[in-house]
Amino acid sequence: MRISFVAKEVSGGLRRNFTMTLALIIAVAVSLSLFGTSLLLSTQVDRMKGYWYDKIEVSIFLCGSSSVTYTCTGSVTDDQRTNIEMKLNSLTPTVQHVFYESSSAAYDKFKQQFAGSAILSNVSPNALPASFRVKIDNPDHFQEVASQISSMQGVESIQDQRKLLNRFFTILKGLQSFALVVALAMLAVTILLVMNTIRVAAFARRRETSIMRAVGASNMSIRLPFILEAAVASTIGASLASGGLVAAKYWVIDGKLAPNLTFIPFVTWTEVGAIIPWLYLVGVGITVLASLITLRRYLKG
Amino acid sequence: MIVFDHVTKQYKNSPQPALNDVNLTIEQGEFVFLVGSSGSGKSSLLRLLLKEEKATEGTVTVDGINVAKLRNRKVPAFRRQMGIVFQDFRLLPGKSVFDNAAFGMEVIGKSRKEIRNRIPAVLELVGLEEKAHRLPSELSGGEQQRVALARAFVNQPRLLLADEPTGNLDPATSVGIMKLLDRINRTGTTIVMATHDVAIVDQMRKRIVQMESGRIVRDQERGMYGHTGN
Incomplete structure (x- = not known):
């Protein structure tokens, strides 16, 4: 046609x-x-x-003065902290990167984020715990790392940011x-x-x-x-x-x-x-x- | 040209066969009237020729081709050998006389040039060359049937099937249509026409095949409708 x-x-x-x-x-x-x-x-x-x-990390919060978990006896000591860091470093290659954020560094960051907000006056520099920010190779390996760290003295809690996401x-x-x-x-x-x-x-x-x-x-x-x-x-x-x-x-x-x-x-x-x-x-x-x-x-x- | 060899057609859900052991031979160039009351099997016979239905038993041969064995794919080419005219004309209301007649050429892929060459001659044959650009609604019934005839004849079929072509027309107009069919028949085209029209059949004096409850009860050269001739 x-x-x-x-x-x-x-x-x-x-x-x-x-x-x-x-x-x-x-x-x-x-x-x-x-x-x-x-x-x-x-x-x-x-x-x-x-x-x-790619950006998320595992946060390992260390004991502060008011922490009440059984792994905490007051604020984390330098020995405990070194122990944890060594343990983390021994977990390579699962643990790829370890970054320590002290209580005061966390406070500085907090101040920046909430600049001008009333909440700032309610938070004292000691209220924010020190933490290790750990980057692991695969988000699925979180349990592996957590099980080895969570019972260590000086660790208050471990948070997988992926859970939030x-x-x-x-x-x-x-x-x-x-x-x-x-x-x-x-x-x-x-x-x-x-x-x-x-x-x-x-x-x-x-x-x-x-x-x-x-x-x-x-x-x-x-x-x-x-x-x-x-x-x-x-x-x-x-x-x-x-x-x-x-x-x-x-x-x-x-x-x-x-x-x-x-x-x-x-x-x-x-x-x-x-x-x-x-x-x-x-x-x-x-x-x-x-x-x-x-x-x-x-x-x- | 057409051979029905012991053809029986049994429709589902029907107690009686529509065609019962029919034997019929039609030669090339013949003009055959198919007569009989409604339900006698005339339409079934035409439908078998068009491969719209399949015979339950026996074979239908057209032009040496066993119709039942024809592949679906080949049916269009097979139908192009035939022209068909219906009682209700079946023209396309939105198309002019010219376009209606040309429709038969358009759908089988003829070129515009072929169409322009052929249609005026065909319209002249049916006597409508003056009305080429009218719409069907502006024509009388007889003129509409002429357009339908032009469309059926436009591809110069070897066989023309007409199913009650004068059924909706008055006697005077019917005579005109019959003259036209006779002219087409004289060009060598075989014509099979199913009809009830006594006057026409008697006047034309052509071969008559009369059917009754699926059987051929009379097959007579130059017959008359009401008379057996014996």
């Missing part, structure tokens, strides 16, 4: 089925937006994990799976909508198709206009969803979030750019597939 003839049939079909086409475009746009958002969110989580897992990541992951579930549900709705749209279109044009069959048009050429219509609608939908992602990156992430949350590394344009082809692929793919299946059922060859 000539391209101009097919193009005429397709544009005619889209116009005659305008409301359904519009519904299809919107459904594709919404479901792909959600799908894109969940992809973006998962990229974001990965990015933050990589960034923070994990709570945060659990929330993010929950959001991500929620977005994914909603996206999948929307994609399923889109598939059903495509099937229904094609069914209505096939019914509305049963006269054309019966004539086409009668004059000996091939199955492919009978189905092609329907498939192209679905493809055109889903391409428009995918473009809207892509535009939505770009807008979200530009206005929400770069415009609002990034300037205020400087300690979070946000998804880059490259990563957004990598998601967009998937939107087109998934959007056009599922609609074409759904229309093929429907046509097989409603336009017998």
Whole structure:
């Protein structure tokens, strides 16, 4: 068939089925937006994990004057401290880096962080414990280190910063799976909508198709206009969803979030750019597939 | 050209076969009326020729091709050898007379040049060259059926199947359509026409195949509808 003839049939079909086409475009746009958002969110989580897992440490807090655990008998002594440090150093390569923060250094840091805040006047220099900041090669080795250190005299408590982050990541992951579930549900709705749209279109044009069959048009050429219509609608939908992602990156992430949350590394344009082809692929793919299946059922060859 | 060899067609959920051991041979260039009351098996016979249905028993051969064994992929090419006309014309309401007639060429991929060369000649044959740019809704029933005939004939099929082509037309208009069919028949095209129209059948004096409850009860050269001729 000539391209101009097919193009005429397709544009005619889209116009005659305008409301359904519009519904299809919107459904594709919404479901792909959600799908894109969940992809973006998962990229974001990965990015933050990589960034923070690299930075996090295990904090070993040493006994202060008011500590009450059984490993503490008043403030940590220099001997105890040296013992702990030696023990830590013996745990290489699991322990990669040991940094000692004295009580007064911790206080200085605290002063910096809470400069101008009323809380500062309530905290005395001795209130903050001295600590070892330990970097370990793999966050999973935390237990190994902790079990050897926690019972040593002079150690008050051990804190895995990853645990704090994990709570945060659990929330993010929950959001991500929620977005994914909603996206999948929307994609399923889109598939059903495509099937229904094609069914209505096939019914509305049963006269054309019966004539086409009668004059000996091939199955492919009978189905092609329907498939192209679905493809055109889903391409428009995918473009809207892509535009939505770009807008979200530009206005929400770069415009609002990034300037205020400087300690979070946000998804880059490259990563957004990598998601967009998937939107087109998934959007056009599922609609074409759904229309093929429907046509097989409603336009017998 | 067409051979039905002991053909039986049994539809599911139907107690009686639609066609019951039918034997029929139609030669190239013949004009055959298929008559009989509704449900006698005329339509089933046409549907088997188009491979819209499969025979339960026996074989249908068109142009030496066993229709039942035809691959699905080859059905379109097979149908291009035939033209089909329906009682309800089946024109596309949004397309002009020219585009309706050209539709048969468009969908099988003929070039614009071929279409521009061929359609005016066909429209002239059916007497609608003046109305090429009208829409079907602006035409009378007879004119619409002429457009349908133009579309069926545009690819010069060797076989033209007509299912009650005059069923929706008044007698005078029907005569015009029959004259047209006769002209097409004289170009060498085989015509099989299912009809109820007594007047037309009697007037044309062509071969008559009469069916009753799935069987051929009469097959007569130059017959009349109501008379067995014996």
